[in-house]
Amino acid sequence: MIAIHKKTVVIMVGLPARGKSFFASKLMQYLAWLGYRARTFNAGKYRREMLGAESSRSEFFDPANREFREERERIAKLCFRDCLAWLFAEGDIAIYDATNVTQARREYLTGECKRHGYDHVFIESVCDDPVLFSRIVAEKVAYSPDYVGTDEQIAREDFLQRVTHYEGICEPISDDCSYIRIRNFGDHVIKHFLSENDFFNELFSYLKNIRGGKKDVYLSRHGETKFNQEDRIGGDAALTENGKEMARSLAAYFENKDIAIMTSDKMRTKETASFFTQRLEAYAVLDEIRSGVCDSMTYAEIARQYPDIEKARKKDKFNFQYPDGESYHDLIWRVRTAIWEIEAQRRDVLVIGHRAVNRCIYSYFIPTPAVEIPYIDMPLKTVIRIRSHDHPRCTAEVIAV
CATH class of the missing domain: 3.40.50.1240 (Phosphoglycerate mutase-like)
Structure with a gap:
């Protein structure tokens, strides 16, 4: 078993319907199987539990709406605080599953990890294949708790509007942090680590082999x-x-x-x-x-x-x-x-x-x-x-x- 010298936070990054939660779940499954104490913290689940079904509508994700923007940020930070608290109390690896598409958000997360003395690595999932993206959207509309009982066409249109809101604020990851970037479910996977880290390399070796589909x-x-x-x-x-x-x-x-x-x-x-x-x-x-x-x-x-x-x-x-x-x-x-x-x-x-x-x-x-x-x-x-x-x-x- 590869020793982790510090408790570690794996931070997911990516627009909606790009496979973040899929990879977060696969990684959680793999790490638990290997014997690590691992747990996933999903910001979307926190949002639904705290605000209910209305927070699933696209207008809640409009960056121009200050009230909703501040509410999203509050929930995201609460989720991350619980993530760090669990790691301190009992965990080895925490997976923080949220969009985290802005540089400001990632700088905040980096600062919190450093303040607590934890390692961290970003895992970005990118999908620019229109056929694959359409399939993921269909899965999202069919299975997401956000759209239970909603007409499929209405749900699809609403979700695509949410994606548009996020596209307007998305910023690329800079090279001043450690990250793994996965494009189109494994078609191309790269790593950029600020220092040699055996555990990060283990994550890379696993994730570069993961494919979507049945x-x-x-x-x-x-x-x-x-x-x-x-x-x-x-x-x-x-x-x-x-x-x-x-x-x-x-x-x-x-x-x-x-x-x-x-x-x-x-x-x-x-x-x-x-x-x-x-x-x-x-x-x-x-x-x-x-x-x-x-x-x-x-x-x-x-x-x-x-x-x-x-x-x-x-x-x-x-x-x-x-x-x-x-x-x-x-x-x-x-x-x-x-x-x-x-x-x-x-x-x-x-x-x-x-x-x-x-x-x-x-x-x-x-x-x-x-x-x-x-x-x-x-x-x-x-x-x-x-x-x-x-x-x-x-x-x-x-x-x-």
Whole structure:
């Protein structure tokens, strides 16, 4: 886990309907999965809770209206104050999700971060692709709490007027601060850091791979091996005849589908993928959790030879680390680079992996408390389909093959 030397505020920047909240939610999901204490503070949510539905209308965002302008600024600062207070009390990373399009606002936020001794980085989301912008507006009108119960055409016209108001006051980010700029959902991503910062580079490595749009991610274990029959862990066993039949059934399910196939570097996953006609890519980071001194043993053998290991593992399965091996927490950090690869794909993805690895991937897309991750059911002869959408929320279904 990359240490953060100071508590950090991630400050979103961008006009409405440019993907700020999408990236804020994705980043929050990623950081929590990695084990950081992270939380998002959304200024729009504060506005709705404090002022109600009337504050959603475009006239509230007219910069020429002094009363509304001061009210927006008051709410934004209140939201940011709560953000800093939470960070002081218990957090590692706070994400401040607001437009923040003026230089004056950004200077205020920078000053507050410095006054509290916190690191900060701006993440700007830009969208100048008219087709993509139109799609985001449609999503906004359909799903935003601002327009619940409002006629779609009326909502669209009102929202576009809000965008126009913000365009009139928008100012570019200057190079006297650290920032990441994302253009058109990952078509072009740049970073500008005032000093070397490992954590900021981690954010950049993740965000540059995020794409919008709908995509299915499939998780499947390899076919059966002799180790599966004997309940042994680790190793690099080949498929049994039954395992080869499982692989053929899996390949038949995905026949003629345009899909990216990712496997581990272990023989059993690559042998399973060999029955597919599609091209595969093998990744060592997808290898099963390293069981160290217990590799190739059965759980019964571990209980007899290493009773202290068995006891420690049962007490805290997520944080337990095999001697000379890994814990689930270690595994998540190893697997995270595979998540970057999955997110970067613009087509569906099939991961032919291992039980613990697939649990970790599943828990990224379907947020799961850490203590529950080692108990996610990942049987053989099963595919889990995770459906991602234009918004960060995903759904999952189990398919028998």
